[in-house]
Amino acid sequence: MKKQILVLAGCLLALLTTVLISCRKDRVPQDDYKDMDSFYSNHEEEEQEYTIDSTGNCPLVCKKGTKICVGADMFEFTGGGAVTYPFQLKVIELYSIKDMILRRIPSVASGNVLETSAEIRVRAFKNGTEVFLKPGRKYWLETAALPSTTTNMQSYYGYDSGGKNNWTSNISDFIPGFNDTLSSIVTSSAYYTTTPATTGWFSAAKLFPATNTSLTLTVPGTNTQNIQVYVSFGNFKGVMRIENLATTTLPLGEQVKLIAFGQKQNNDFVMDQQTFTVSANQQLPLNMQVVTENDILNALAAL
Numbered sequence: 094m095k096k097q098i099l100v101l102a103g104c105l106l107a108l109l110t111t112v113l114i115s116c117r118k119d120r121v122p123q124d125d126y127k128d129m130d131s132f133y134s135n136h137e138e139e140e141q142e143y144t145i146d147s148t149g150n151c152p153l154v155c156k157k158g159t160k161i162c163v164g165a166d167m168f169e170f171t172g173g174g175a176v177t178y179p180f181q182l183k184v185i186e187l188y189s190i191k192d193m194i195l196r197r198i199p200s201v202a203s204g205n206v207l208e209t210s211a212e213i214r215v216r217a218f219k220n221g222t223e224v225f226l227k228p229g230r231k232y233w234l235e236t237a238a239l240p241s242t243t244t245n246m247q248s249y250y251g252y253d254s255g256g257k258n259n260w261t262s263n264i265s266d267f268i269p270g271f272n273d274t275l276s277s278i279v280t281s282s283a284y285y286t287t288t289p290a291t292t293g294w295f296s297a298a299k300l301f302p303a304t305n306t307s308l309t310l311t312v313p314g315t316n317t318q319n320i321q322v323y324v325s326f327g328n329f330k331g332v333m334r335i336e337n338l339a340t341t342t343l344p345l346g347e348q349v350k351l352i353a354f355g356q357k358q359n360n361d362f363v364m365d366q367q368t369f370t371v372s373a374n375q376q377l378p379l380n381m382q383v384v385t386e387n388d389i390l391n392a393l394a395a396l
Contacts, residue, residue, distance in 0.1 A: 124314030125358045129321055132356065136390065138185055138192045140214075146179040157186040158237025159213055167232060168217050168224040180219045187212040188237065190325050190332050191393040198251065199323070200298060200331045202260040204342040205305070207249065207298040208329040210285055211236050214251070214294045231275040231288040234295065238283045243299075246285060248276035251294025260298065264291055301329060303344030306371060310338040310353070312379040320355040320379070325396040332396070338379075347371050350396055353379050354389045362386050 141156055145163060152160040161184070168176040187193045188211045193200065200209035213234065217224050226232065249260045252267035264271040268291065275290040278297050285297040310322065322335040327348035333340070335351075343349075349371055354364040363381040 126314060126316045126319040126355045127358055128319050129354075129356060132386070132389075133195060133197060137195045137197075138187055141184045141186075143182045143184070144179050145182055152233065152235070153182065155184050155186055157188055159184065159186050159211075160233075160235040160237075161215060162233040163215075163217065167226055167230045168219075169227045170219070170222065170224055176217075176219050176224050180217055180224070183214075183216045183218065185214040186237075188239075189394070190330070190396040191390075193332050194323050194334075194393055194396075197334070198258050198294070199334045200260065200296070201333050201342075202249065202262075202300065206301050206303070206326070206331050206333050206342070206344060207260060207296070208243065208301045208331050209296050209298040210239060210242070210246065210330070212251070212294060212296045215289070216292050226291055229275075231290050232292075233286075234289055235286045236284045236297065239285075242280050242282060242285060244280055246278050246280060246297040246299050248273075248278060248287060248289060249296045249298040250289075250291060251296070258294065260294075260296065301326075301331060301344060303347065305342045306345045306373045306375070307341045308335065308339065308343045308371070309376045310335065310379050311376065312338065312353075312381060320353055320381070322351065322353045323396075324349045324351050326350075343371050343375075345371055345373060351377075352392055352396065353381065354384075354392075355381065362389060364389055364392060366392060 143153055151162040154160055163182065165176045165178050165180055170176065187196055187198060193212055198212050200207040215234065247262045249262050250264055251258045251260050264273045273290050275288060277288045279286040287297055289295045312320065318337050320338065322338065323332055324335060324343065325332045349369065351367045356362050361383050362385060364384045365379045365381050367377065
């Protein structure tokens with residue numbers, strides 16, 4: 094009898110343990126999405142650093158093929174003060190849609206999508222302090238070889254707007270009173286030769302002419318604002334981000350690829366991909382499926 098009681102007690106204990114473990118798992122919301130900051134920081138394109146000295150050759154050829162020509166006499170400290178050799182140049186090159194997404198630098202100007210070529214950030218430093226082009230000075234930049242080029246590109250500059258990057262062709266939008274007579278772009282069959290008039294983010298780009306419409310996405314769960322959604326375009330090179338599952342500035346009639354990805358609180362990565370032609374005031378459900386982190390990276394590389 095005593096043995097039977099012990100066996101029964103053991104079974105009850107095992108059942109109680111199973112129930113408790115199950116309850117603990119249930120406390121993790123299976124459709125609660127976490128932020129993706131660590132995903133971006135783990136995979137974003139690196140910033141390169143070069144030392145420029147008086148004996149260096151011009152142009153500097155960066156990791157992905159961007160060519161840059163600068164000299165110490167072009168720069169000054171904030172408020173004045175000469176820059177001498179050696180100094181440092183920090184460069185980020187974004188040529189693929191994947192790299193633009195992972196750096197969170199979509200090709201969008203005040204909500205309107207740009208046809209882009211590449212996005213390149215160039216900054217100069219002397220002894221750890223950032224220095225800037227003198228008034229009336231520009232530098233020389235040539236993109237790496239591209240699969241194709243297009244005419245009528247303009248000089249676009251990226252700047253921080255409310256904690257996010259925005260693109261503009263008017264430097265006075267972020268440097269008040271700046272009169273730009275220096276920016277230029279020469280188009281060849283394989284690359285763009287440019288003269289940016291300020292350091293920071295630069296792109297040979299142009300506004301894509303379009304009638305914009307809205308797109309609303311639906312997905313069950315909580316904290317769905319943490320789902321990352323991007324759209325790339327079939328007829329031109331460009332990428333836009335859709336925040337909080339809705340946008341009002343998607344080009345009507347364009348063939349697009351949409352990718353949505355996220356990470357749940359249980360650490361599962363999830364993703365959905367859709368290809369469609371944009372129609373007016375479109376509404377689409379997302380079907381987020383469990384994938385690996387590499388699956389997301391591979392999908393981004395295919396855009």
